[in-house]
Amino acid sequence: MKYTVEIEIDKPIDRVIELFDNTDTMKQWMEGLQSVEHLSGTPGQPGAKLKLKFKMGSREFEMIETVTVRNLPDEFTGTYEANGVLNTVKNSFIKLSDTKTKYVTENEFQLKGFMKVMAFLMPGAFKKQSLKFMSAFKKFVESQN
Template sequence: MKYTVSIDIDRPIDKVIELFDNPDNLKKWMEGLQSFEHLSGTPGQVGARSKLVYKMGKRDIEMIETVTVRKLPQEFSGTYEADGVFNIVKNKFEKISDTKTKYITEQEFEFKGMMKYFAFLMPWAFKKQSMKYLKAFKNFAEGQA
């Protein structure tokens, strides 16, 4: 499954990148994130691996992030592996004006086991969750001085 979502943020691209590129900010806008633990490599650089733990409903979901591309603002990409799900995420940022930035995320999912059925029955849920995170980041970024 592949899709793209985007949102316009009323902040200059340099500020958006500064906020996006700081892992300490993740909990400020990424609902459900319980922890972000660096595992290996240079943090934020290609090859770096980190463990993210999310609380979704009553479930804890662990995933491993591997940074695959770091060419900000043009692209910051990574893979995310969890039980039954392999996700490739490409984050891109485009300057619209001196005070406005477009944040684009391209998502590609591969599913195994029971997750294949969930994805088949409810593909809209993944796009909805991605858009929820974009909106949360927009609200966070626009609220920063």
């Protein structure tokens, strides 16, 4: 399953990148994120791995992020692995003006087992969740000086 989501952020591209590139602020905008643990590699660079722990309702799960491409603002790509899910996300940032930035994500999911059934029954849920995270990031960035 593949899809693209984009949103415009009312902040300069340099500020958007600065906040996107800061794992210390992820909990402030990523709903359900409980902790971020650096596992290996140079943080933010290709090959680096993070463990992300989430709690959504009564459900807890972990995800491993592996950075595969870092060429900001044009591309920051990573893989996100959890039970039955491999998600590759390409993030791109485009300067629209001195005060406005377009944030684009290209998502590709490879699913197994129950998650494959969920994607078949509710394909819009994945895109909706991506847009929810992007909207929360936009709100967070726009609230910062």
